[in-house]
Amino acid sequence: MPSPSSDMASLRKPEQAPQPEPNASYLTVDVEEYYHAEVFSGIVDRAARKKYPPHVERNTMELIRLFNDCNVRGTYFVLGTVAKKHPGLIRAILESGNEIASHGNDHRMITKMSPSEFREDVRRSKQILEDITGMAVLGYRAPTFSIVEKTEWAYEILLNEGFRYSSSVFPIRHDRYGWPGFGLFPRKMAVRGNRWIWEIPLSVERFGFINVPFGGGGYLRLYPMPLTKYFFRRMSRDDRPAVVYVHPWEIDRQHPRIAMPALKRMRHYLGISGMEEKVRDLLRSFRFGRMDDFIKCVPAAREKDIPALVGR
Numbered sequence: 001m002p003s004p005s006s007d008m009a010s011l012r013k014p015e016q017a018p019q020p021e022p023n024a025s026y027l028t029v030d031v032e033e034y035y036h037a038e039v040f041s042g043i044v045d046r047a048a049r050k051k052y053p054p055h056v057e058r059n060t061m062e063l064i065r066l067f068n069d070c071n072v073r074g075t076y077f078v079l080g081t082v083a084k085k086h087p088g089l090i091r092a093i094l095e096s097g098n099e100i101a102s103h104g105n106d107h108r109m110i111t112k113m114s115p116s117e118f119r120e121d122v123r124r125s126k127q128i129l130e131d132i133t134g135m136a137v138l139g140y141r142a143p144t145f146s147i148v149e150k151t152e153w154a155y156e157i158l159l160n161e162g163f164r165y166s167s168s169v170f171p172i173r174h175d176r177y178g179w180p181g182f183g184l185f186p187r188k189m190a191v192r193g194n195r196w197i198w199e200i201p202l203s204v205e206r207f208g209f210i211n212v213p214f215g216g217g218g219y220l221r222l223y224p225m226p227l228t229k230y231f232f233r234r235m236s237r238d239d240r241p242a243v244v245y246v247h248p249w250e251i252d253r254q255h256p257r258i259a260m261p262a263l264k265r266m267r268h269y270l271g272i273s274g275m276e277e278k279v280r281d282l283l284r285s286f287r288f289g290r291m292d293d294f295i296k297c298v299p300a301a302r303e304k305d306i307p308a309l310v311g312r
């Protein structure tokens, strides 16, 4: 017979259920073909792309299976051109409980577009994705993390096009991208009264004056796992959401070999054979979720706790 006090405890349980919290870390995929990577610009030109075999569908299906195996859901930032060619793939991503977000239409860096070209690019990609899924697309990731200080104007356009968050800034110094002074926490951008768009920056850890990137792409492929896990633990200790990002081509053991200079070759191909295992290891070691959970769950109280959240 249960005692009256244990009955009371079970009655109280629903009231004490924890409030939803933002995920400790976000799992993201940039859904593109290998030849969309910036390293191929000037090597595979746009007109020649159709000569190269498409691999995105098979590799993305592999990632969906991997995430399902680990019982983790994430956000897939999809190119409009890829979605148009593979609508079944977009439905498969969605049916596994993942979020569909936009990676722009054709992988053009914002730094190489005018504001009106950018508006057209994101509008087209959002429309293609929403026509396939029947759901609003809330998130955006710039190709090659190309929201930098001089393209900050992009937030106003994203907000007006109906996006609620972006994950496009890498707060580091880098030859192709980076906004080193952005700060390490999510921030409200293009704030107009009670309207704004969140930027959830890619993950860095600060050592003295240097921001060290980690958690995705070449950084995840090249760093030893104990170092990556150390960075993730530091982020969680500081209550900052960590962001993992992976491209379908990064787990492709049959990635076509395309001639390019040695440094570019190293950046692009190194670590592909071990990437899938690294992602699996991370998914089993930390708690991950979809990025739209951030805008659903971020408690208002956190804004005054984190000065960087207040904007500039």
Ligand SMILES: [Zn+2]
Pocket (backbone or CB within 6 Å): 030, 032, 036, 037, 103, 107, 142, 143, 144
């Ligand atoms: Zn990309």
